[in-house]
Amino acid sequence: MTQQDYLKDLSEIKDLMNKSSRFISLSGLSGILAGTYALIGAAVAYWLVTTYSNGVLILDGWIFRSCLLTLVxxxxxxxxxxxxxxxxxxxQQGAKIWDSTSKRLVLNFIIPLVVGGLYILIILSQGKYGQSGGLMLIFYGLALVNASKYSIGDIRYLGYIQLVLGLIGAWQPGFGFWLWVLGFGVMHIIYGSWMHFKYDTK
Known part of the structure; x- marks a missing residue:
């Protein structure tokens, strides 16, 4: 067996080990659609606030509840x-959708999201909503980075971007809405497109 054959075998073994320890069936198209949903939701929320409350979002008003419902x-x-x-x-890949790897992926993704969601609800109940957009980005970024070790490693880069945007939003709360649009909308579409053409079209 030549050295080239050994390298080929090692590459195949590495690929099998990677598939067994990571959930690699994430769809890039779902990222594109998630970003599209976010942009539509942001447009609806922006229209509600600018049309019915002169750009001021009151926490105990129906506009806030409508924006929250849109987010949900x-x-x-x-x-x-x-x-x-x-x-x-x-x-299509003949892979299992729910096994030990996907369970670890979901668990590592959901914990930062649940903790972040509860924290954001707490500060909203206290009337502090200026940094909520930045906090959503931060906790979502942490969830992506935390889950990336059990999935396609590339999602951690999206997580890093969300973290940076979230920190900027915490520093400049006045731009929180537009940073939310950029992070959850635009970046999802860009990332989803990249992942779709890199993995899904093979």
Whole structure:
């Protein structure tokens, strides 16, 4: 057996080990659609605030509740789309959708999100909502980085970007909305497109 054959075998073994320890069936298209949902939701929220409250968001008003409902719908549609497209991709690859690796992925992703969501709800109940956009980006970025070791490693770069945008939002709360649009909307579309052409079209 030549050295080239040995290197080929080692590469195949490494690939098999990587597949067994990482969930690699994430769909790039789901990222594109999640970003699209976020942009639509942001447009709806912006229209509500600028049309009915002169640009001032009051926490105990119906406009705030409508914006919160819009945010929840964006999250729900993004999760459902991600599950459906990822399941379809896993079936096409002949991979298991729910095994020990995917369970670790979900657990490591969900813990920072739940903690962050509860913290944001606490500060909103205290009337402190100026940094909520930045905090959403920070906790989401932490969730992505935390989960990246059990999935496609490239998602950690999206996590780093979200963390930077979130810190800027915490430093400059007045830009929180637009940074949220950039992080959850634009960056998801860019990242999803890159992942789609890098992995899904092979």
């Amino acid at each position: 719908l964006v999250a729900v549609f993004s999760i459902i789309t991600g599950i459906l497209l990822t399941t379809r991709k896993a079936k």
